Amino acid sequence: MKKMNSILQLRFSLVLAVSIATCLASSMAVAQSVCLPAPRLLTTMPMGGQVGTSFDVKITGQHLENADELSFSHPGIIAKKKLGTDGKPVANTYVVSIAKDCPSGVHEARVMTRLGVSTTRAFNVGTLAEVTQTKPNTTLETALKLDLNSICNAVMTRQKIDHYTFVAKKGQRVVVDCASKGIDSKLKPVLIIADEQGMDLLVERRGGALDFTAPETGKYVIKVHGLTYDGGPYYFYRIAVRSAAEKEIVPRLPSIQTVSAFSWPPAGLTDELIRPEVEPNNQHAQAQKITLPCDITGSFFPAADVDTFEFTAKKGDVWWVEVASERLGRPTDPSIVVQHVSVEGKKEKLTDVVELSDIPSPVKISSNGYSYDGPPYNAGSSDIIGKVEIKEDGIHRLQLRDLFGGTRNDPLNIYRLIIRKAAPDFALVGWGLHMNLRNGDRNALSKPIALRAGATMPIEVVVVRRDGFDGEIDLYMENLPQGVTAAGLKIPKGKSRGIMLVTASENAPRGLTSASFLGQATINGKTVTRPCRMASMQWPVKNAWSEVPSPRLLADVPVSVSNSELATITIAPTEDKVWEVTAGEKLTIPLTHIRRSEFSGANITLKTFGAGFERVPAFDAPLKAESSEAVLDLAKLKTPPGEYQIAFYGYAVAKYQENLEAVASAKSELERAKIEAEALSLEAEKLVLNSKTASQVEKANAEKAVKAASEKVKSAQAAVKTADKLLKAATARAKPKDIVDIIVSKPIQIRVNPAKKAK
Structure with a gap:
C-alpha cells in the first residue's frame, strides 16, 4: 500500500511537471548546443530481414558524410555498397546478406563515417x-x-x-x-x-x-x-x-532491452533446477510447498494473480531473493511479502518478516529526464534483489504479485523467482557521460564512442551489487583500434560509480573495432570478471522538455577513431609517467594545452575524476595559454598510500567549425569547374570562328561542332554554379558555432608513497 501511494504521488508529480513544462516552454530560450557533432544512424529501410536472404537497405541519419562501411553486431550479417548502372555506389544504399545460421533476434546496425562510427539502430533477423x-x-x-x-x-x-x-x-x-x-x-x-x-x-x-x-x-x-x-x-x-494452433503461446516479436536488463541474469544461471509454479496458489491454504534453495518460473496471470509459496527455515538463516520480470521485457512491477506462520489455538498467526520491491538505481538519476541533476539513464529496475533474514524457526510463506497486475490479463507476463544462499557478485553498465551544465542544457544525446584524434571520452559506469558484495571493481577495455587506449578509474569499495576514459592519440589512424568492456573484482579470494554492457539513447533528444528520452542497451561496444577532425583542445600532463608523492604532501602536476579551436571565455574550470582525489577543489585553467598546473594537497584529501588514476574534466564553449575539409574540397572543385568551363568556352569560340570560314561542304559539320561545344559550355557553366553553391553551403556550415564541448584530460597515474615515520 505504501508503494502504491508512492506511485500515485509520482504520477501526480509527473503530471504537474509536464504542466509546468508546457507553460514555461514558450518563454524559455533555446538551449545552447551541447557536444560536438556525432554521426547518428536514424533509420534503415527495411528494418530487418529473413535468414538466408539478400536485399537492399537504405539508411538515413545525422552527420553521415562520407559513409562507407555498414556493419552489424553479428558477423552473420554483412553489407556491401550497392552499385548503380554506372558502376558507382548508390548514396546511402547497401546490399545486405543474412547468413542461414544467423540467430533470430535484434542485432545492431551502424555505419562508419567521416567522424567515426555512428550510433546504432536495431536490425531484426527472423525466419518468416x-x-x-x-x-x-x-x-x-x-x-x-x-x-x-x-x-x-x-x-x-x-x-x-x-x-x-x-x-x-x-x-x-x-x-x-x-x-x-x-x-x-x-x-x-x-x-x-x-x-x-x-x-x-x-x-x-x-x-x-x-x-x-x-x-x-x-x-x-x-x-x-x-x-x-x-x-x-x-x-x-x-x-x-x-x-x-489453438493453445499455442506465440512469442512477441523480438525487442531491444531496456537499461535495467543489464543486471540479469546472474552469472552461471542455468535451467537445470528450474521448476514451474503450480496453480491454484493464490490463497494461503493453497500455498505451493517448496524447499530452499529454489528456482521457479511462473506468470502474473490471470489479472490480480498472487502466487503463494511455503517453505521451512531456521532462525538465523539468511536467504537472498531475486525476481526477474521487468528485466525480461514485461510491463510488470513485482512485489514480495515474506511472513512467518505460527498457530495460536486453531488460527494461524502471520508475522511479517520482510517486504521486497524495487532494485534502486545505483546512482541518483535525473529528476527531469536530462542531465541537469543526474544522468538520464536509470539502471534500477522494478524487479527485486533482496535479503530475507529468518528470525524464527518454522514455516514461512512468500507471496509474489505484480503491483500493476490488477487489470493486466496477459499470460506472457512471466517471472523467474530465485531464492539462494549468498552468491556475492556484480553487474555493470556504462554510457557516454552526460555532464551537469549551468547553461540550461536540456539535451539527452546518444553518444557513440566516435573519438576525434587527440580526444578523451568519459564513460560513466555504474554497478548493481548482488548478495552483499561491496569490494572495489577495476575497469578495463580490450580490442581497441590502433592509437586508442583506455584507462579505467575503478569503482571504489562500497561505491556505485566509476569512470572509463577512452583516449585517441593525436596521430591515431582511422579505425573501428568491437571492443570488450570488462570489470574485475576479487570475491571470496577469487578473481571474477564480468562484462560491462553499454547503453545509449534510442533517439538524440535536444530538448527533454518536449520529448522524453528513451535509453536502451546495446548488443556490443563499437569504438572508432577519426582523423578528419581533431579534438578542440587536448589537456595532458607534461610527462607521460607515474607521478609520485608522499602521503600528506602536495603534488603539482604541470599540464600542457594543445588548442585547435578558439573558445568563448578565458578559462575552463576543471574538476577531478578518480577515487581518492574527487574532493580536489575545482580550479581554473586558462584557455588561451599553452600550459597550466594542478595542485593536489594530500594533507587535505587524506588520500592513503597506493596506486591511483585520475583525470581533470570540465566544459568550455568552443568556436566549432564543421568539416573544413569540405570547404577546401569545394574550393578545389569550383576552381576545377571554372578552368574546365573556361577551356570549353575558348574551344567553342574557336569553333565559331572556324564555322564562319568553313567551306559550304564543311559548313554543316562545323555548325554541328559549334552546337555540341555550346552544350558542353552550358553544362560546364551549370557545373560552376553547382560547385559555387556547394562551396557557399560548406562555408556556411563551417562558420564558427558556439558549442559546449566536454573536455577531459588524458589519464594521469599517481603513486602515493607512505609518509616517512619520525625517528
Missing part, C-alpha cells in the same frame, strides 16, 4: 518471409495483401491509417503483432482487425498483439495507426501475421 511497404496503403482500396506467416516493414504516414488484408479459414487462429518501440521506433501503434468492409472486430491500443479467431472463411483487414496519429520516417514498424 518479409516484404516492404513501397506504395501508400492508407485506404481500404489500396490495402496491401499479406500472406499468413509473413512480416511487412513499413513507415506510418502522419494522420493516416495503414491497411493490410489477409485470408483466413473459419475457426483459424491468427496472431497479429506490431514491433515499434522495441525496434527503436517512435510509433505507439494501435492495431485493429476488421472485416472485409472495414468494420472493426478487435482493437489493441496498449502495444499488445491481437489474438484473433476467424468467425468465417474470408478476407480480413488489419488497420494500423499511431495512438496520436503521428507519422513520418521515424515512425517505422514491422507487422507480423502468424497462424497459430
Whole structure:
C-alpha cells in the first residue's frame, strides 16, 4: 500500500511537471548546443530481414558524410555498397546478406563515417518471409495483401491509417503483432482487425498483439495507426501475421532491452533446477510447498494473480531473493511479502518478516529526464534483489504479485523467482557521460564512442551489487583500434560509480573495432570478471522538455577513431609517467594545452575524476595559454598510500567549425569547374570562328561542332554554379558555432608513497 501511494504521488508529480513544462516552454530560450557533432544512424529501410536472404537497405541519419562501411553486431550479417548502372555506389544504399545460421533476434546496425562510427539502430533477423511497404496503403482500396506467416516493414504516414488484408479459414487462429518501440521506433501503434468492409472486430491500443479467431472463411483487414496519429520516417514498424494452433503461446516479436536488463541474469544461471509454479496458489491454504534453495518460473496471470509459496527455515538463516520480470521485457512491477506462520489455538498467526520491491538505481538519476541533476539513464529496475533474514524457526510463506497486475490479463507476463544462499557478485553498465551544465542544457544525446584524434571520452559506469558484495571493481577495455587506449578509474569499495576514459592519440589512424568492456573484482579470494554492457539513447533528444528520452542497451561496444577532425583542445600532463608523492604532501602536476579551436571565455574550470582525489577543489585553467598546473594537497584529501588514476574534466564553449575539409574540397572543385568551363568556352569560340570560314561542304559539320561545344559550355557553366553553391553551403556550415564541448584530460597515474615515520 505504501508503494502504491508512492506511485500515485509520482504520477501526480509527473503530471504537474509536464504542466509546468508546457507553460514555461514558450518563454524559455533555446538551449545552447551541447557536444560536438556525432554521426547518428536514424533509420534503415527495411528494418530487418529473413535468414538466408539478400536485399537492399537504405539508411538515413545525422552527420553521415562520407559513409562507407555498414556493419552489424553479428558477423552473420554483412553489407556491401550497392552499385548503380554506372558502376558507382548508390548514396546511402547497401546490399545486405543474412547468413542461414544467423540467430533470430535484434542485432545492431551502424555505419562508419567521416567522424567515426555512428550510433546504432536495431536490425531484426527472423525466419518468416518479409516484404516492404513501397506504395501508400492508407485506404481500404489500396490495402496491401499479406500472406499468413509473413512480416511487412513499413513507415506510418502522419494522420493516416495503414491497411493490410489477409485470408483466413473459419475457426483459424491468427496472431497479429506490431514491433515499434522495441525496434527503436517512435510509433505507439494501435492495431485493429476488421472485416472485409472495414468494420472493426478487435482493437489493441496498449502495444499488445491481437489474438484473433476467424468467425468465417474470408478476407480480413488489419488497420494500423499511431495512438496520436503521428507519422513520418521515424515512425517505422514491422507487422507480423502468424497462424497459430489453438493453445499455442506465440512469442512477441523480438525487442531491444531496456537499461535495467543489464543486471540479469546472474552469472552461471542455468535451467537445470528450474521448476514451474503450480496453480491454484493464490490463497494461503493453497500455498505451493517448496524447499530452499529454489528456482521457479511462473506468470502474473490471470489479472490480480498472487502466487503463494511455503517453505521451512531456521532462525538465523539468511536467504537472498531475486525476481526477474521487468528485466525480461514485461510491463510488470513485482512485489514480495515474506511472513512467518505460527498457530495460536486453531488460527494461524502471520508475522511479517520482510517486504521486497524495487532494485534502486545505483546512482541518483535525473529528476527531469536530462542531465541537469543526474544522468538520464536509470539502471534500477522494478524487479527485486533482496535479503530475507529468518528470525524464527518454522514455516514461512512468500507471496509474489505484480503491483500493476490488477487489470493486466496477459499470460506472457512471466517471472523467474530465485531464492539462494549468498552468491556475492556484480553487474555493470556504462554510457557516454552526460555532464551537469549551468547553461540550461536540456539535451539527452546518444553518444557513440566516435573519438576525434587527440580526444578523451568519459564513460560513466555504474554497478548493481548482488548478495552483499561491496569490494572495489577495476575497469578495463580490450580490442581497441590502433592509437586508442583506455584507462579505467575503478569503482571504489562500497561505491556505485566509476569512470572509463577512452583516449585517441593525436596521430591515431582511422579505425573501428568491437571492443570488450570488462570489470574485475576479487570475491571470496577469487578473481571474477564480468562484462560491462553499454547503453545509449534510442533517439538524440535536444530538448527533454518536449520529448522524453528513451535509453536502451546495446548488443556490443563499437569504438572508432577519426582523423578528419581533431579534438578542440587536448589537456595532458607534461610527462607521460607515474607521478609520485608522499602521503600528506602536495603534488603539482604541470599540464600542457594543445588548442585547435578558439573558445568563448578565458578559462575552463576543471574538476577531478578518480577515487581518492574527487574532493580536489575545482580550479581554473586558462584557455588561451599553452600550459597550466594542478595542485593536489594530500594533507587535505587524506588520500592513503597506493596506486591511483585520475583525470581533470570540465566544459568550455568552443568556436566549432564543421568539416573544413569540405570547404577546401569545394574550393578545389569550383576552381576545377571554372578552368574546365573556361577551356570549353575558348574551344567553342574557336569553333565559331572556324564555322564562319568553313567551306559550304564543311559548313554543316562545323555548325554541328559549334552546337555540341555550346552544350558542353552550358553544362560546364551549370557545373560552376553547382560547385559555387556547394562551396557557399560548406562555408556556411563551417562558420564558427558556439558549442559546449566536454573536455577531459588524458589519464594521469599517481603513486602515493607512505609518509616517512619520525625517528
